[in-house]
Amino acid sequence: MNEDNHIIKECGQTILAIHDTMDVLNGKWKVSIIACLCYKSMRYSELLREVKGISGKVLSRELKDLEINLLIERKVLQPKPISVQYEITEYGASLKELTQAIANWGLNHRKKIINK
Secondary structure (H helix, E strand, C coil), rough: CCHHHHHHHHHHHHHHHHHHHHHHHHCCCHHHHHHHHHHHHHHHHHHHHHHHCHHHCCCCCCCCHHHHHHCCEEEEEEEECCCCEECCCCCHHHHHHHHHHHHHHHHHHHHHHHHH
């Protein structure tokens, strides 16, 4: 019975950790933005082009959220005209393995569904 309690506690902690992660990465755009920035720093316009389907308003909001959570950094390259570049932080780069795992799962899932 003691082992069952340990397993239940461990499961609860895992679920809590997943909820914490999903709270930070919520929505359909943040993981895509992080994945892009894991490969290279980008300006706002580059991200808008690369993340297909995202609006400028949503991109701005997502970038602010990611910056608040210390996953990306906003750097002003030149003040006039303003030129801003976004880059992944060391902490944000710790998500690269997760984004790759999500991408791999998505590729396998797409193959499985299409080849039904």
